[in-house]
Amino acid sequence: YPWETIKEYSEILFQYYEGVAKISINRPEKHNAFTPQTIKEMSEAMELARQDERVGVVILTGEGGKAFCSGGDQSVRGHGGYVGEDNVPRLNVLDLQMQIRRIPKPVIAMVAGWAIGGGHVLHVVCDLSIAADNARFGQTGPKVGSFDGGFGASYLARIVGQKKAREIWYLCDQYDAQDALQMGLVNKVVPLDQLEDMTLDWCRKILEKSPIALRMLKASFNAELDGQAGIQQLAGDATLLYYLSEEAKEGKDSFLQKRKPDFSKFPKFP
Numbered sequence: 603y604p605w606e607t608i609k610e611y612s613e614i615l616f617q618y619y620e621g622v623a624k625i626s627i628n629r630p631e632k633h634n635a636f637t638p639q640t641i642k643e644m645s646e647a648m649e650l651a652r653q654d655e656r657v658g659v660v661i662l663t664g665e666g667g668k669a670f671c672s673g674g675d676q677s678v679r680g681h682g683g684y685v686g687e688d689n690v691p692r693l694n695v696l697d698l699q700m701q702i703r704r705i706p707k708p709v710i711a712m713v714a715g716w717a718i719g720g721g722h723v724l725h726v727v728c729d730l731s732i733a734a735d736n737a738r739f740g741q742t743g744p745k746v747g748s749f750d751g752g753f754g755a756s757y758l759a760r761i762v763g764q765k766k767a768r769e770i771w772y773l774c775d776q777y778d779a780q781d782a783l784q785m786g787l788v789n790k791v792v793p794l795d796q797l798e799d800m801t802l803d804w805c806r807k808i809l810e811k812s813p814i815a816l817r818m819l820k821a822s823f824n825a826e827l828d829g830q831a832g833i834q835q836l837a838g839d840a841t842l843l844y845y846l847s848e849e850a851k852e853g854k855d856s857f858l859q860k861r862k863p864d865f866s867k868f869p870k871f872p
């Protein structure tokens with residue numbers, strides 16, 4: 603596909619094609635393990651994808667066909683987090699997880715090869731996951747001295763159930779694509795050479811749909827688990843819709859025209 607580069611980065615690719623933005627971790631020699639810099643770049647790209655009115659769907663993936671993402675780069679793990687060139691330890695992937703949940707457009711994880719540790723959690727928080735037949739899933743935290751008790755635990759449990767989620771974290775086993783399909787952890791499994799075709803096919807189906815309906819659905823699915831923050835997102839979308847109405851515009855117009863608002867003509871629905 604003729605992907606066009608939106609912006610050049612050092613550790614990711616950020617590309618556009620027909621309504622779709624693709625954010626791809628580009629460290630295949632490390633199975634696409636992330637550093638603070640990788641996450642900083644992904645965060646900026648996600649924000650640009652959010653602001654870009656051409657973009658209706660975001661694909662999250664990894665380059666090379668052998669790994670989606672193997673989590674935090676253990677070789678830069680320091681005292682209190684993953685350390686970049688500024689010598690500051692960071693767990694900034696948690697902010698990226700929030701961005702993936704907050705962006706009012708569907709995010710699809712396109713998973714080839716390893717989705718492990720913090721890389722597994724990244725696919726978990728995406729709206730949809732499409733896996734190649736070579737995909738392998740798992741958490742490693744208790745083995746390598748880490749854990750993600752946020753979405754990595756609670757949202758995983760919503761997806762696969764409490765027993766299975768505890769098994770995944772306590773045993774640190776690896777699961778193949780069919781296992782993942784069976785436990786509802788991925789939406790579809792396809793041969794590796796059809797992964798991008800299938801993912802773009804799903805993107806096209808989504809892009810034909812009503813953007814506001816999709817936006818409201820994403821916020822609604824999030825609201826239950828995200829508590830007050832989820833309700834805030836859903837309520838914000840309700841405000842967006844209200845601002846589109848004549849009734850809300852009467853409030854603003856009357857203020858600017860220094861007169862009393864007249865809401866009498868607006869219906870009081872049963």
Ligand code: 1HA
Pocket residue numbers: 631632633635672673674675676677693694695696716718719720721742743746748749750751
């Ligand atoms: O838990 C969190 C967080 C929790 C809260 C808040 C923030 C968090 C942020 C991050 C994380 C984490 O991600 S912790 C979990 C970190 N990840 C792992 O424990 C996975 C480590 N990797 C592996 O277990 C294996 O590499 C593998 C099962 C994915 C693949 O095995 P395989 O096919 O045998 O390949 P392997 O030879 O191990 O890997 C290829 C190269 O990639 C190796 O480099 P080389 O020896 O050739 O120089 C390997 O060291 C490197 N590599 C793979 N994964 C990582 C890595 N290097 C650094 N960090 C990695 N994660």
